[in-house]
Amino acid sequence: MRIGIIGAGALGGTFAALLSQAGHEVEVAARGSVLAAIRDHGIRLSGGFGDVIAEVAVAERLTLRPDLVLVCTKAQDAEAAIAANRDLIDGVPVVVVQNGLEGVDTAARLLPRSDCFGLLSLIAADHSEPGVVHVTATAESRLGRGDGPADAESVRIAAVLSDAVPVRALDDFRGAQWTKLVVNMVNAVPAVVGCTLGEVVASPELLRALTASMRECVRVGIARGVRFGSLNGLDDASLRTFAGLPLAEGTAVPAALVARMGWESNRGSTQQSLRRGQPTEIDFLNGAVVREASAAGIDAPVNAALTALVHEAEALGRPLPAGRVGDALATLDLR
Structure with missing residues (x-):
């Protein structure tokens, strides 16, 4: 599957490296020193999920229409990052991997043709320098949307991500x-x-x-x-x-x-x-x-x-x- 990842900090870098290792075609949208580091050296992951050096495509914006998008920016950067990639990703399933309460609603507002989900990552990781991530604690992440039971699409996307890192579809995501x-x-x-x-x-x-x-x-x-x-x-x-x-x-x-x-x-x-x-x-x-x-x-x-x-x-x-x-x-x- 072609997976676009917007943001390559601690969690974006972790998911990008592990999804690439699992055989998915990964493209990362990153900026500045992070973009340069990934372009020159790949994403260097260590710690709880093992040592991985992932050579992935990287640019300031996604360049190929993906089958699935993960938004892994900091919460305050999400709106601008989604807007910058909107023309390419509207209509594609989007998973917002962020803290706080507002990320899924922001994505749904900007991408009216996309199914938007949230992912609660319980992974602890240090983003010590551009392109370098050290995982200090691993855990199963939880994916879902809304207040009701996990729907079939949530289950499907959780299974795709579980190729790389444990993810479970969750009932009552808002809670x-x-x-x-x-x-x-x-x-x-x-x-x-x-x-x-x-x-x-x-x-x-x-x-x-x-x-x-x-x-x-x-x-x-x-x-x-x-x-x-x-x-x-x-x-x-x-x-x-x-x-x-x-x-x-x-x-x-x-x-x-x-x-x-x-x-x-x-x-x-x-x-x-x-x-x-x-x-x-x-x-x-x-x-x-x-x-x-x-x-x-x-x-x-x-x-x-x-x-x-x-x-x-x-x-x-x-x-x-x-x-x-x-x-x-x-x-x-x-x-």
Whole structure:
């Protein structure tokens, strides 16, 4: 199958290398130093899926009409990237491999003739330099769309992608998206202070902030009428219980998540972007919680504060003192 991949960062690079290795004809749309590195040296993948050097076609835009498209850009780049390839891919099935809640809707709006799906990737990978990806944790990814049972097309596309990496078609994709958003609350705190998730969990103050952001995200989802999907060992029942816990008791939830997923050494994708001097996805992670809270007629002060701190670190080009996190939350009612 001819597969177009838009964006060749950590996940785009991983999927491109593994799909090429599985025998698919892969073309990658990339820019700048990433395009040059892939053109000169291929995609160099290491870690959990083994060592792969994939020689794939690459250009600023896709040049051949594919049978399937994966959009693997950062959330803030998705609209421009899809629009740049729209004439070639409208009418082709599109899988959006992104964090946040808005990617599939954005693709469907721009590509009215395409079937659009979302993919929740649970793979952890470091994009250390252009064209180089190291997978630090492997896991089955989940693909779907909407609120109902997985349809036949979702099952078909999941099977195609499973040629390369485990992917399962998922019922109630929207609920699982929300669970993934809860999980993605692990990104902000380590990005602000420049540490690993293991170090966050070991710090009572930082763990308290992480817990507060996750709990607030769940409470906002409940206010929006969400039934959370099962993902990363979390489900609707456990998250609703978590939403009602005192903060001190709730710290066990993110601590267990980090341990269960083996993420102690991970810094998260937000911090990776900061380290590369690139804009982060924070407005589509913690910022999405703030927008969803506003739509529900409530506030999300913890996630608003963390969003502002990440933007401050972006502007400075360096992490902030750890005490800034505690200071930002000190005046908030965290019951």
